[in-house]
Amino acid sequence: MHVIYGGTFDPIHHGHLRVAVELRERLSVDSVHLVPSHIPPHRGTPGGNSQDRLELLQLAVAGEPGLRIDTRELDREGQSYTADTLRQLRGELGADAPLAMVVGTDSFAGFDKWREWKTIPELAHIILVRRPGSELEEGSAPAAMLAERVTRSPADLHRQPCGRILEMDPPLLDISATGIRQRLEDGRSVRFLIPDPVLEQIRRRGLYREGRKA
Numbered sequence: 653m654h655v656i657y658g659g660t661f662d663p664i665h666h667g668h669l670r671v672a673v674e675l676r677e678r679l680s681v682d683s684v685h686l687v688p689s690h691i692p693p694h695r696g697t698p699g700g701n702s703q704d705r706l707e708l709l710q711l712a713v714a715g716e717p718g719l720r721i722d723t724r725e726l727d728r729e730g731q732s733y734t735a736d737t738l739r740q741l742r743g744e745l746g747a748d749a750p751l752a753m754v755v756g757t758d759s760f761a762g763f764d765k766w767r768e769w770k771t772i773p774e775l776a777h778i779i780l781v782r783r784p785g786s787e788l789e790e791g792s793a794p795a796a797m798l799a800e801r802v803t804r805s806p807a808d809l810h811r812q813p814c815g816r817i818l819e820m821d822p823p824l825l826d827i828s829a830t831g832i833r834q835r836l837e838d839g840r841s842v843r844f845l846i847p848d849p850v851l852e853q854i855r856r857r858g859l860y861r862e863g864r865k866a
């Protein structure tokens with residue numbers, strides 16, 4: 653099964669990395685493919701440009717063969733719509749290969765605002781990672797889609813190419829990129845929230861210092 657994990661990764665942090673490793677093991681796949689957005693839909697311009705975010709990602713996964721980077725969204729012009737990415741991957745993998753995308757409940761809560769959201773389950777499975785504090789609203793369109801397609805068994809995803817939503821509760825680290833950017837702006841430490849090589853590069857490049865308080 654081919655598993656992608658998309659995000660702005662602004663910057664990548666240990667919360668992303670741990671969940672990717674947990675999922676790789678629980679899904680019994682060789683690797684999880686991290687897909688950084690170029691222009692993320694439904695949010696403001698990232699604090700780091702695409703090249704900087706990619707370099708931080710490369711430093712973060714160096715020496716970890718189970719985590720790979722797929723740059724297709726960075727190589728594409730315009731907004732980074734997930735449906736476009738999945739359609740491209742489906743073309744490469746063929747109609748029968750299981751394909752899955754990872755998404756947190758915070759992102760999935762607004763899934764009905766995504767471009768071609770109803771088509772996405774026809775292209776891929778969804779691996780829904782429950783993030784505390786981000787519950788789906790009862791009666792909402794994403795909650796209805798979940799109820800219709802939910803499974804708790806990773807084996808179901810390996811059996812068919814697309815269409816199921818696997819609910820997972822891996823142990824999560826309570827880290828957000830927003831919290832990291834805020835600390836950097838405030839001149840506070842982000843040590844142990846992100847890998848040391850990522851921190852060193854942020855310092856070297858002077859990233860995320862905009863509006864930094866004196």
Ligand SMILES: Nc1ncnc2c1ncn2[C@@H]1O[C@H](COP(=O)(O)OP(=O)(O)OP(=O)(O)O)[C@@H](O)[C@H]1O
Binds near residue numbers: 756
């Ligand atoms: N600590 C975490 N544990 C597990 N999943 C996470 C964590 N942080 C983010 N994610 C998930 O990773 C994906 C990409 O997230 P994103 O790059 O927006 O990170 P973020 O930390 O939520 O960033 P921001 O604070 O800028 O919104 C989303 O599906 C999100 O739910």
Ligand SMILES: O=C(O)c1ccc[n+]([C@@H]2O[C@H](COP(=O)([O-])O)[C@@H](O)[C@H]2O)c1
Binds near residue numbers: 657658692733735766
């Ligand atoms: O395709 C869309 O319309 C769409 C709308 C919102 C988010 N996404 C994707 O969801 C992933 C997580 O988004 P974010 O903003 O939480 O980093 C990332 O890969 C985004 O490209 C995709």
